[in-house]
Amino acid sequence: MLHEEVVGRIRAILLDGEIPPGARIPERELCERLQISRTPLREALKVLAAEGLVQLLPHRGSRAAKLTDKDMRDLFEVCQGLEALAGELACERISDAEIGAIATAHDEMVRHYRDGDLIQYYRGNRAIHEAIVSAAGNPALTGVYASVTARIRRARYVTPMTPQRWALAVKEHEAILNALQRRDGAGLSHILRAHLRHKREEVLQAGFAETDASDLTLRIA
Amino acid sequence: MLHEEVVGRIRAILLDGEIPPGARIPERELCERLQISRTPLREALKVLAAEGLVQLLPHRGSRAAKLTDKDMRDLFEVCQGLEALAGELACERISDAEIGAIATAHDEMVRHYRDGDLIQYYRGNRAIHEAIVSAAGNPALTGVYASVTARIRRARYVTPMTPQRWALAVKEHEAILNALQRRDGAGLSHILRAHLRHKREEVLQAGFAETDASDLTLRIA
DNA sequence: TTTTACATTTTTGAATGCAAAATTTGCGAT
DNA sequence: ATCGCAAATTTTGCATTCAAAAATGTAAAA
Structure with a gap:
């Protein structure tokens, strides 16, 4: 199951702080790195947004959640x-x-x-x-x-x-x-x-x- | 934001019990009903799965979560x-x-x-x-x-x-x-x-x- | 020199298309 | 008639494509 795998890998990237809080998540780059298309990546980002690890900004992409x-x-x-x-x-x-x-x-x-x-x-x-x-x-x-x-x-x-x-x-x-x-x-x-x-x-x-x-x-x- | 809207509408459908627990969620049907394509629908289903309202079975579609x-x-x-x-x-x-x-x-x-x-x-x-x-x-x-x-x-x-x-x-x-x-x-x-x-x-x-x-x-x- | 308007590029959001997997259907054998 | 197996259909998962929105860059005017 590609989608589950992707969620896990991105979660790890976020938890490792490789993408620092508040930083933009570059869709294109991650697609190349994980060797997947944008569809499963975006699905994963929405799941992570529901978990509170990612912020989704309309028409402005996603960011690693920055906690106050x-x-x-x-x-x-x-x-x-x-x-x-x-x-x-x-x-x-x-x-x-x-x-x-x-x-x-x-x-x-x-x-x-x-x-x-x-x-x-x-x-x-x-x-x-x-x-x-x-x-x-x-x-x-x-x-x-x-x-x-x-x-x-x-x-x-x-x-x-x-x-x-x-x-x-x-x-x-x-x-x-x-x-x-x-x-x-x-x-x-x-x-x-x-x-x-x-x-x-x-x-x-x-x-x-x-x-x-x-x-x-x-x-x- | 189509995706947010869709999550809300499907959540309402599930909470109303219109799709009973354990029943299959017909992608095609919901697409027609909500007048959207499968992409945003599937994104919404994954979010709802993360919330625990939907069960995702690999290659077998999604079901309304049935709680034991x-x-x-x-x-x-x-x-x-x-x-x-x-x-x-x-x-x-x-x-x-x-x-x-x-x-x-x-x-x-x-x-x-x-x-x-x-x-x-x-x-x-x-x-x-x-x-x-x-x-x-x-x-x-x-x-x-x-x-x-x-x-x-x-x-x-x-x-x-x-x-x-x-x-x-x-x-x-x-x-x-x-x-x-x-x-x-x-x-x-x-x-x-x-x-x-x-x-x-x-x-x-x-x-x-x-x-x-x-x-x-x-x-x- | 700075600012603003416009065109270009990039990026996002959604639709469509395609291959793989699963379910259903139909046919034949027992 | 029933069971088993294989072909056909449907459905799923992902890639690709297309349209719209935002970002960027450029040029002209103040």
Whole structure:
């Protein structure tokens, strides 16, 4: 299925920041690069627009969605609510095996933290949150969560992190794992809300919305 | 913008149940009816597929999404989480004017309840929940909520309602309005979760997934 | 020199055409 | 009469083409 493939590839291009937020998406160029015609490309762009990753301007083409400060805050709030819900549901349904897998991922993430490897830490962090959402056993929730996090992802990866905040995040993750193991839904929901709130503060403090991806890649490096 | 228009019209057709869940969507026919070619129609179908209203089967065309029992339960859970989040946020941000508007809508809804007008009652009910979401002042949340509720909508409107449940729902709504007026975020969140849980039980009890829209219209009438 | 009007080019949006896949139809064998 | 298989038709997916709108460039006038 060409169309699905195309959506995935363009999404990856956008999430990698290869086309920075606010930049025009050159149809012609992408067609050549992906070796497809404009029809499936345009279909893919409309799907991505529905997902919120692309802005469509009438007769003026499409742009990589540029999120304002407020947009980021809003998305984080939704993300927070979804993760809290996922945590509660997960506590009711999660299996011992799933808890074990999350514990393993947690240990790995802590290892990356000790190594000071921020990129790998973020990867592990994301894996844990996705595992919790997955453990909720609710595909509709998983889908909505994926859509919301996709829009935030770039910002989340590039926020500069102070040692204090990083240490706090790790501590919170320990509490999250603990609540999961105790299957304490209400407690987990509470922790997840606090966790997200702290993450949100990071992002806003970084003033992400004023920058664009070209800066961000530099910041990562 | 032809494409936007088309998405809206097909969405309306699907939400009206004119094309029942699980039924094939005849491209050719819709093209003639909307007086457009296949290109914009197919773009619209892909957008609706991304929204979850349409299922795309490779080389087999598109169908109006048919939700299983589990799908419905899942969507209700997400809806519940989103409304709870919206309630909490609304309590922080809602203006007196907005509370007044919701109170008015509430009174109107209660009037329809007293008249035994289920259809109008549902309409008012939906307006209140949408107003709360709107009062959260979070467009991202509003968008996600709209997408999720669109998928549930048909089921929500057609569930048979016992007098007991109906009375309970009205009581809960009074508690909701009360918590809003007190700006009691935690309390509102709690009530909304209970409210949704009750609604969910109705839907599941009705065994919606086993029916299709042609039955449902009869049930309404 | 700057500005505005106009022509050219580019790009977008939609229609049509074409090849591949699936469904339906018809025919023959059991 | 029914089942199986193959040809024909329909339908899907993508490429190409065409028309309209916007961007660009140029030239003339102030």
